[in-house]
Amino acid sequence: xxxxxxxxxxxxxxxxxxxxxxxxxxxxxxxxxxxxxxxxxxxxxxxxxxxxxxxxxxxxxxxxxxxxxxxxxxxxxxxxxxxxxxxxxxxxxxxxxxxxxxxxxxxxxxxxxxxxxxxxxxxxxxxxxxxxxxxxxxxxxxxxxxxxxxxxxxxxxxxxxxxxxxxxxxxxxxxxxxxxxxxxxxxxxxxxxxxxxxxxxxxxxxxxxxxxxxxxxxxxxxxxxxxxxxxxxxxxxxxxxxxxxxxxxxxxxxxxxxxxxxxxxxxxxxxxxxxxxxxxxxxxxxxxxxxxxxxxxxxxxxxxxxxxxxxxxxxxxxxxxxxxxxxxxxxxxxxxxxxxxxxxx
Amino acid sequence: xxxxxxxxxxxxxxxxxxxxxxxxxxxxxxxxxxxxxxxxxxxxxxxxxxxxxxxxxxxxxxxxxxxxxxxxxxxxxxxxxxxxxxxxxxxxxxxxxxxxxxxxxxxxxx
Numbered sequence: 001x002x003x004x005x006x007x008x009x010x011x012x013x014x015x016x017x018x019x020x021x022x023x024x025x026x027x028x029x030x031x032x033x034x035x036x037x038x039x040x041x042x043x044x045x046x047x048x049x050x051x052x053x054x055x056x057x058x059x060x061x062x063x064x065x066x067x068x069x070x071x072x073x074x075x076x077x078x079x080x081x082x083x084x085x086x087x088x089x090x091x092x093x094x095x096x097x098x099x100x101x102x103x104x105x106x107x108x109x110x111x112x113x114x115x116x117x118x119x120x121x122x123x124x125x126x127x128x129x130x131x132x133x134x135x136x137x138x139x140x141x142x143x144x145x146x147x148x149x150x151x152x153x154x155x156x157x158x159x160x161x162x163x164x165x166x167x168x169x170x171x172x173x174x175x176x177x178x179x180x181x182x183x184x185x186x187x188x189x190x191x192x193x194x195x196x197x198x199x200x201x202x203x204x205x206x207x208x209x210x211x212x213x214x215x216x217x218x219x220x221x222x223x224x225x226x227x228x229x230x231x232x233x234x235x236x237x238x239x240x241x242x243x244x245x246x247x248x249x250x251x252x253x254x255x256x257x258x259x260x261x262x263x264x265x266x267x268x269x270x271x272x273x274x275x276x277x278x279x280x281x282x283x284x285x286x287x288x289x290x291x292x293x294x295x296x297x298x299x300x301x302x303x304x305x306x307x308x309x310x311x312x313x314x315x316x317x318x319x320x321x322x323x324x325x326x327x328x329x330x331x332x333x334x335x336x337x338x339x340x341x342x343x344x345x
Numbered sequence: 346x347x348x349x350x351x352x353x354x355x356x357x358x359x360x361x362x363x364x365x366x367x368x369x370x371x372x373x374x375x376x377x378x379x380x381x382x383x384x385x386x387x388x389x390x391x392x393x394x395x396x397x398x399x400x401x402x403x404x405x406x407x408x409x410x411x412x413x414x415x416x417x418x419x420x421x422x423x424x425x426x427x428x429x430x431x432x433x434x435x436x437x438x439x440x441x442x443x444x445x446x447x448x449x450x451x452x453x454x455x
Contacts, residue, residue: 040388
């Protein structure tokens with residue numbers, strides 16, 4: 001009778017020591033115990049003397065079976081704590097493994113050295129956050145209200161404040177320290193988002209700049225030459241949609257008219273241009289070629305004769321005011337290739 | 346050297362070995378191990394090991410009613426258990442001979 005109660009008490013104590021296990025697992029583990037206790041008791045002596053205290057027996061049983069300390073019967077906070085412990089263990093392993101790769105005993109040693117850099121960055125990010133909240137612009141400098149001086153002053157306050165905080169936060173109680181850490185995390189997210197945004201905007205600006213660079217910005221006038229190298233006047237250019245292409249400076253020759261043409265008044269010249277440009281070129285008198293060099297013609301021959309026949313044709317006109325003057329002028333448009341050398345030679 | 350530390354590593358093998366020729370129940374197996382010289386093996390360790398080997402699929406078990414008390418749960422080796430005994434035995438012998446050779450080379454007294 002006495003022995004039965006001792007066995008029951010021992011069994012109950014072992015069961016209690018395994019209370020954290022899943023009931024099914026625990027019952028399996030204890031399945032053989034009543035029989036065993038009966039055998040041991042039959043040989044005499046107290047169970048505790050023979051087997052040790054019930055808690056020790058439970059611990060030994062647990063270790064021998066290899067049951068993890070707990071299963072489904074755990075509370076949520078215990079499971080969270082278990083996960084945190086597991087993550088910490090993993091991080092510890094990664095810390096030790098990574099350290100030698102970057103030349104330190106542990107990776108955390110290196111990160112600890114970087115801590116002041118983080119303080120500076122944090123101060124900068126706080127300044128940026130203040131700027132963004134007030135002006136919603138994320139550039140490289142925290143220009144509060146668009147002012148560079150404000151940016152410098154803001155940095156001069158925020159960065160040292162962050163460093164000051166960094167040197168003291170370790171002595172803070174747990175909650176303020178956690179708040180600082182959480183704030184740091186928020187700042188990192190904010191900073192990443194801001195940098196991505198600023199980077200995209202920077203690229204966009206670059207693109208618009210390159211697009212807005214006009215490859216024809218240096219053009220002041222357009223000279224069109226026909227297939228014979230003759231200057232075409234009053235030409236108009238259109239794009240594929242039928243819109244006129246306006247290149248050059250419409251008023252380029254308002255000065256030229258003023259100085260060059262004695263007879264025409266400035267007002268007339270300007271008025272004439274103001275009404276509607278007749279077409280390209282705006283300044284026919286500044287044509288780069290009288291007869292343009294063409295791909296088919298050798299450049300050594302073409303430039304020399306082109307300038308020469310243009311003037312002779314002009315001079316014979318007033319010199320010989322005979323009625324045959326008109327017909328003699330007509331051959332002039334054809335002094336390409338073969339016709340040009342003949343007057344000189 | 347604390348033999349309980351060594352036992353932890355080889356208790357599986359020891360339990361498999363004492364079940365090789367004859368099935369047995371928990372206390373019976375414990376007695377066989379002690380009789381073989383493993384005095385320090387703990388009761389709970391043997392029961393825990395039996396439970397683990399059973400879960401691993403190396404043992405079969407059956408219950409035999411007993412006249413003088415609670416019924417007894419017998420354990421015996423199945424095919425997987427014999428295979429495991431064979432492999433673990435080889436591993437142990439290799440390990441033991443390596444250790445012996447290591448100690449012999451340095452003249453450590455047996």
